[in-house]
Amino acid sequence: MSLEEKVKEIIVDKLGVDPEKVKPEAHFIDDLGADSLDTVELVMAFEEEFDVEIPDEDAQDITTVQAAIDYLNKKLQASE
Amino acid sequence: MSDFQGKVVVVTGSTRGIGAEIARQFAHRGASVVVSGRNQEKLQEMERELKEIGVPVLAVAADVGKADQAQNLIQQAIQTFGRVDVLVNNAGITRDNLLMRMKEEEWDQVIETNLKGTFNCIKAVTRQMMKQRSGRIINITSVVGQMGNAGQANYAASKAGIIGLTKSVAKELASRNITCNAVAPGFIETDMTAVLGENVKESLQAQIPLGRLGTVSDVAKVVCFLASEDAAYITGQVINVDGGMVM
Numbered sequence A: 001m002s003l004e005e006k007v008k009e010i011i012v013d014k015l016g017v018d019p020e021k022v023k024p025e026a027h028f029i030d031d032l033g034a035d036s037l038d039t040v041e042l043v044m045a046f047e048e049e050f051d052v053e054i055p056d057e058d059a060q061d062i063t064t065v066q067a068a069i070d071y072l073n074k075k076l077q078a079s080e
Numbered sequence B: 001m002s003d004f005q006g007k008v009v010v011v012t013g014s015t016r017g018i019g020a021e022i023a024r025q026f027a028h029r030g031a032s033v034v035v036s037g038r039n040q041e042k043l044q045e046m047e048r049e050l051k052e053i054g055v056p057v058l059a060v061a062a063d064v065g066k067a068d069q070a071q072n073l074i075q076q077a078i079q080t081f082g083r084v085d086v087l088v089n090n091a092g093i094t095r096d097n098l099l100m101r102m103k104e105e106e107w108d109q110v111i112e113t114n115l116k117g118t119f120n121c122i123k124a125v126t127r128q129m130m131k132q133r134s135g136r137i138i139n140i141t142s143v144v145g146q147m148g149n150a151g152q153a154n155y156a157a158s159k160a161g162i163i164g165l166t167k168s169v170a171k172e173l174a175s176r177n178i179t180c181n182a183v184a185p186g187f188i189e190t191d192m193t194a195v196l197g198e199n200v201k202e203s204l205q206a207q208i209p210l211g212r213l214g215t216v217s218d219v220a221k222v223v224c225f226l227a228s229e230d231a232a233y234i235t236g237q238v239i240n241v242d243g244g245m246v247m
Helices: A003-015 A036-050 A065-078 B017-028 B040-053 B067-081 B104-132 B143-147 B153-176 B198-207 B216-227
Strands: B008-011 B032-037 B057-061 B086-089 B135-140 B178-185 B238-241
Touching: A003 A036, A003 A065, A036 A065, A036 B104, A036 B153, B008 B017, B008 B067, B017 B032, B017 B040, B017 B086, B017 B216, B032 B040, B032 B067, B040 B057, B057 B067, B067 B104, B086 B104, B086 B216, B104 B135, B104 B153, B104 B178, B135 B153, B135 B216, B143 B153, B143 B178, B143 B238, B153 B178, B178 B216, B216 B238
Parallel strands: B008 B032, B008 B086, B032 B057, B086 B135, B135 B178, B178 B238
Antiparallel strands: none
C-alpha cells in the first residue's frame, strides 16, 4: 500500500468518513467533520503507523489530507 | 476490597498528608500505585509501606512543577505498568505571607507546584488516556480556593486556578471517556495544618458545622469514589470534603 493510500485509510478509520470524501484538498475540520481532538488523534495515528515523531508545532499545520501526505513523505525521506 | 485490581493509579505529592493516605487507600483496594514526591527518604518509606500491603508499587521522585519531571513521572508509570487509569494531582505547597509582604518567589513557587504541576501532569498523561479511551483525573483543590484566606493569596489563587483547569479539562476530554473532577478538602489534620496556632484551630472548628477538623481518610475515600465505576457520570465537578464549611 502506498503512503497516500495508508494515510487515507487512517483518515477514514479515525474520522468515520466516506473514502470518496477523502480528497487531497479536503480539510479535516471544515470538510471531514473532525473536531480538534480528532485532529490530535489523527496525528497520533500517523505517528504510530509510520513510526515517526511529529512535534506539536508541525502537527498544527497538518490540516488537510495533502498536508499530511506531504509532511509524512518529507519526514520519511529525511530519515532514510 | 479489590475494585481497583489491575488499575494503575498515579498520586503526586504522596509522601505524606492527604497524598499518602490516598495512595494507601488505593493500595488497599488492589491498585498498582505510583507514588511521587521530592523527598527521597520519605518516598522510599512510602514505597516500603505500600509494598507491605501487597500491591505493585513504583516510586518516582519528581517536582511536578517542572514539566520534564512531570513527563518523566508519567512516562515511567507507563513503561512499568503499561497504562495509567487514574491520575491524582495532589502535590501542593504553601508559602504563606500577607500579599504586601509576599516575595515574588513565594508567589511563583506556589503557583508552579500547585497549579502548573497539575497542568504538567495532565498534559503528560492525556495521550495515554486518550489511547485507552478511559481515564480519571482528580485534582486536589481546597476550600481556600473557593473562599480565599488572608495570608494565602498565592495558595488560594493556585487552588482556585485548579477549579477552572478542572472544568476545562473535563470539557476537552469527556468525548474520550476521561473524567476530570476536583476535591476541595476543608481543614484537614496534616503537617500543613499542624503549624496553625491553637486559637486559629478553635476558631476554625467553630466555623465547621460538623464540629471537627477532617482526617486524611475523609478526603482519600472521596477521591477513591471519584476514581471508581460508581462515579462514571460525574465530571467537571468540585466535591467539597469540609464538614460543611462551604455550602
